């Protein structure tokens with residue numbers, strides 16, 4: 001059955017449960033075949049109403065803040081890993097309660113919290129994030145290895161030796177990349193950090209592995225990971241922590257047309273959602289989201305830009321060509337809107353956050369949450 005989008009309370013982030021299960025099934029099978037531990041990066045996808053499903057397929061989550069660590073521990077359970085750009089003294093005790101693996105961004109932060117880690121009753125395995133000084137990410141905003149990056153330690157900081165007490169290394173330099181980019185990164189890591197690789201027990205290869213994208217070469221990823229295990233028998237665990245790959249193409253932002261404005265010969269459809277407040281990556285990355293039943297082009301008979309509800313001049317996207325003229329009340333369905341959307345929304349202009357809902361596998365709609373004045377006010 002196809003989803004009756006016009007009946008979904010608009011605007012709404014709508015997850016399609018069967019598509020999430022499809023991604024999860026693939027991710028689990030890659031983990032089983034390769035021996036890698038694959039965990040969910042909450043920064044990319046934190047829709048905890050799906051966690052009962054997600055935890056059937058992966059053993060845990062990774063957190064980039066205490067709030068995410070709490071969400072992982074309290075709503076997901078299983079393993080919680082953490083990498084924070086810096087830990088706050090006031091939060092570290094609680095971070096240790098939730099997490100079994102903690103990665104530090106700098107050797108100085110490790111030295112600072114080492115006594116607390118060592119005095120802690122529960123054993124916590126610790127790592128340092130490295131900066132491989134190599135990346136294939138084209139957009140600087142998403143490139144952790146641009147010159148002067150604050151993310152991770154460059155090889156010269158180690159003098160060939162792992163700081164005493166450190167058991168793992170962590171790197172993250174990919175964004176929506178394939179396993180060949182990972183392999184090329186690994187060669188660079190071997191060149192720069194080779195002596196450390198023989199000293200560690202685990203290696204976290206970060207996120208950015210878009211293994212659920214059509215055409216991703218799974219056998220290559222599996223054989224690459226097996227090869228690393230074989231070459232470094234001291235490495236007992238390779239961890240991948242994608243976010244996007246979980247939510248990739250699993251849902252929509254459903255919206256409605258409220259008005260039209262014509263200006264300088266261009267038609268703009270004003271929607272009941274916002275590009276900048278609800279789909280900020282479309283402006284930051286930038287990229288033009290796909291709309292069901294429309295083409296991203298300015299050529300055609302019925303061409304419109306999609307305009308958002310905030311007064312930010314740049315809160316628009318497109319143009320899109322539709323097959324027939326749009327009218328007020330029409331439903332517009334933005335595709336692939338589950339990752340890096342809900343986690344990044346704002347209430348700029350006091351614009352409400354979109355509803356959150358699930359299209360269940362039994363073809364029923366479940367409204368998870370809607371937002372109003374209280375949520376807006378609570379942030380201020």
Ligand SMILES: Cc1ncc(COP(=O)(O)O)c(C=O)c1O
Pocket residue numbers: 041043044083172174175176206207208209241242243244245
């Ligand atoms: C340290 C770290 N791990 C994992 C991720 C998840 O990456 P992705 O959602 O691209 O897979 C990110 C994303 O920024 C990250 O910074």
